[in-house]
Amino acid sequence: MSILDESLENAIQRLRKQKTDDADYEAKACRSRISSDVWDSVSAFANTSGGTLLLGIDETNSFSVVPEFNVNKVRDQFIEGIGDGGATGAKLSLPPEYSLERTSLDGKQFLAIRIHENSADKKPCYVTAKGVEGGSYKRVDDKDIRLSAAEIYEYQNALRPSTADLELVKDADLTDLDDNIIKNILARRKDSKALRGTSNNQERLSRLNITNKQEAVRMTGILVAGKYPQQFFPRLIIDVAVHPGVQKAQPGMPRFLDRAECDGPMAEMVNDAVNAVARNLRTYSIVEGTGRRDELEIPREVLREAIANAVIHREYHPYFQGQPVSVDVFPDRVTVTSPGGLWGGKTLLNIGDGESKCRNTALIQLMQAAPLSGSSNVTVEGQGTGIMFMIREMEARALSRPDFEANPDQFKVTLWRSGIEISSNRRWLHEHAGRELSRQEDAILLVAKENNLVSVPEIRQQLGYDSDDIRAVANKLVSDGLLISVGKDTFAIADENDQRLGNGEDIAVSQPIVMEDKDLLELIPENGAITTRELAKRTGKSVETIRRMIRRLSQNGDIVSIGKQQSRQRKYTRAQQSN
Structure with missing residues (x-):
C-alpha cells in the first residue's frame, strides 16, 4: 500500500483497526523534531518494497495527529537528513527517492512521505553513522530488521558475476574427479571452440574451468565432475x-x-x-x-x-x-x-x-x-x-x-498439488461448486469425492490441515449444499437425492430411480435446448450421472451439443432424425 494506491484516510482507518503499523506504513510521533529511528525506517523501506512514513502521527494514541506538531520544522529536518539540504546534514548513504505530502487528519496537519524502493545498484541504503553492517535494514511486517551479513553481501553483489565457482578447492586434486564424467564432458565439447588448439587433457580441463593451468581443481570442477563433492562441501546438497x-x-x-x-x-x-x-x-x-x-x-x-x-x-x-x-x-x-x-x-x-x-x-x-x-x-x-x-x-x-x-x-x-491441479478435477470443482472456492475447500471436496465418505481424521491424514480448520471448512461446505454430514465428523459429496435428518448427524438417502439413457432422451427437447444442471434438477440425479449419460447419447448421435465444451452453459438438443 502507499499514498499512490490507497487514500491516507482509508490507510489510517485500517491502521486504527489493526492497532499497529504494518509493512507499508510507519507512524512516528516526531513532536518537534525527527527521531533517529525514522532513518532506520527509511533504510528499511528503501531496501524492501518501499513504504510510507506518517510523521506527526502517534501510534499509541489511536493514530491521531500529535498536538502542536511542528510540520514545517520536521519537514525541513527530513529534507536535510535525506540529503536534499546538502551533504553535510545527510543521515543516509544511498538515500532513496521520495515524495512528500502535507496533509490533514481531524483538521490537523501531518506529513506523509512515500519512500520508493531503491534500484539494485543502490542497495543497501544505510544509516551512515552506523555503517553498512550496523545501519542497513529491511521491512518485515511493522518491524525494521537489521540486515544480516549475507543479505548485505547479496545486495552489494547483485550485479557482479560471482567468482565463487572459480575458486580453487583446498586439498582437492585430479584423483578427486570422476573419469567417466570427465570423459563424457570432453566428448560432448570435443568440436567446440573451447577446446580448439588443445593437445592434452590438462589444457582441456583448464579451458573448461574444471582446473586451472597448474591442475588445481576449481569449485566448478568438483561440483560437476567430482567423485564426491561433499567431501569438500558437506552441506552443498x-x-x-x-x-x-x-x-x-x-x-x-x-x-x-x-x-x-x-x-x-x-x-x-x-x-x-x-x-x-x-x-x-x-x-x-x-x-x-x-x-x-x-x-x-x-x-x-x-x-x-x-x-x-x-x-x-x-x-x-x-x-x-x-x-x-x-x-x-x-x-x-x-x-x-x-x-x-x-x-x-x-x-x-x-x-x-x-x-x-x-x-x-x-x-x-x-x-x-x-x-x-x-x-x-x-x-x-x-x-x-x-x-x-x-x-x-x-x-x-x-x-x-x-x-x-x-x-x-x-x-x-x-x-x-493436492489433486486440485489435475485438469479434470479443476473442471469438476468448477462445475460442482457454482462459486469460487478457497484452496482448502477445493482440497476437502476432492478428498470427499475420491473416497465417497470421509472423516475429519482421514482428511487430516491426507491433507495435513488442522482438525478444527477442517471442521470449519466442511461445515461451511455443508451449509452451502456441497457436502452432507453423515455422522459425527464424517462427510460426503452432496447429491440431489440426499436429505439430512433432524440433528444433521444421520442421513437418509432416497432409493435411486432406475433411469436408462432413453428415459433421459425423452427429456431433451427437439425444438430448444437444455443444460445438464436443468436435467439433473428434473431427474433428481447428480450432475455427474447426467453427464455420463449425455456422453453416451452424444456418441450414439442421439443429441447435439450447443456451446463450448468446457462451458457450464453448454446445452443439448435432440438430433434431427433423417427419414
Whole structure:
C-alpha cells in the first residue's frame, strides 16, 4: 500500500483497526523534531518494497495527529537528513527517492512521505553513522530488521558475476574427479571452440574451468565432475523433506514422512532429488481414446527444472556454503528454496522474460555439457527459459502457475498439488461448486469425492490441515449444499437425492430411480435446448450421472451439443432424425 494506491484516510482507518503499523506504513510521533529511528525506517523501506512514513502521527494514541506538531520544522529536518539540504546534514548513504505530502487528519496537519524502493545498484541504503553492517535494514511486517551479513553481501553483489565457482578447492586434486564424467564432458565439447588448439587433457580441463593451468581443481570442477563433492562441501546438497502437515513440525505429527539428503556430483544429485519428490506425489491415470497414461500431479519436467535452477543459480559464496537447497513436500504444495537472492537485476516482475542471467557463469557452462547418468540428456540448457518453461508446462496441463518469492538472501518456488491441479478435477470443482472456492475447500471436496465418505481424521491424514480448520471448512461446505454430514465428523459429496435428518448427524438417502439413457432422451427437447444442471434438477440425479449419460447419447448421435465444451452453459438438443 502507499499514498499512490490507497487514500491516507482509508490507510489510517485500517491502521486504527489493526492497532499497529504494518509493512507499508510507519507512524512516528516526531513532536518537534525527527527521531533517529525514522532513518532506520527509511533504510528499511528503501531496501524492501518501499513504504510510507506518517510523521506527526502517534501510534499509541489511536493514530491521531500529535498536538502542536511542528510540520514545517520536521519537514525541513527530513529534507536535510535525506540529503536534499546538502551533504553535510545527510543521515543516509544511498538515500532513496521520495515524495512528500502535507496533509490533514481531524483538521490537523501531518506529513506523509512515500519512500520508493531503491534500484539494485543502490542497495543497501544505510544509516551512515552506523555503517553498512550496523545501519542497513529491511521491512518485515511493522518491524525494521537489521540486515544480516549475507543479505548485505547479496545486495552489494547483485550485479557482479560471482567468482565463487572459480575458486580453487583446498586439498582437492585430479584423483578427486570422476573419469567417466570427465570423459563424457570432453566428448560432448570435443568440436567446440573451447577446446580448439588443445593437445592434452590438462589444457582441456583448464579451458573448461574444471582446473586451472597448474591442475588445481576449481569449485566448478568438483561440483560437476567430482567423485564426491561433499567431501569438500558437506552441506552443498539437496535436502528433500516430506512433511505430514501444511507447516513444518506441526504438534502431534511426526516430524517427517520421508527424508532424502541427495548428494554426489551435481547432475546425479538433481536426478535423485526429483525421484525423491516424485515418489511422494500422487499419480493420476489419464484416459486418452483407447489408451491410458499415468501422470504425476506435478509434471516431472517441472520438478526437474525447479530443482536444477535452484542448484545452478544459488549463491556459492562462503557465507552460503553451509546451506543446502531445500525441497519441502507438503500435502498441498512443493517448495524449492535456494540460498541467495535474485541476481543480475532480475525481479519478480521480469524473471519470466526469457533473458538469461546467471551469477555462476563457469558452473552453468560446464553443466550444459554434463549428461545425466545413463542418458545423453543434460540437466540444464542455460538459455534463460527455465521460469518460462515451468509456467508453460503447468498452464499446458491447466495447472496453476508456480508462485515465486524473492528475499535478499533466498529464492523460493512453490508448486501446488493436492489433486486440485489435475485438469479434470479443476473442471469438476468448477462445475460442482457454482462459486469460487478457497484452496482448502477445493482440497476437502476432492478428498470427499475420491473416497465417497470421509472423516475429519482421514482428511487430516491426507491433507495435513488442522482438525478444527477442517471442521470449519466442511461445515461451511455443508451449509452451502456441497457436502452432507453423515455422522459425527464424517462427510460426503452432496447429491440431489440426499436429505439430512433432524440433528444433521444421520442421513437418509432416497432409493435411486432406475433411469436408462432413453428415459433421459425423452427429456431433451427437439425444438430448444437444455443444460445438464436443468436435467439433473428434473431427474433428481447428480450432475455427474447426467453427464455420463449425455456422453453416451452424444456418441450414439442421439443429441447435439450447443456451446463450448468446457462451458457450464453448454446445452443439448435432440438430433434431427433423417427419414
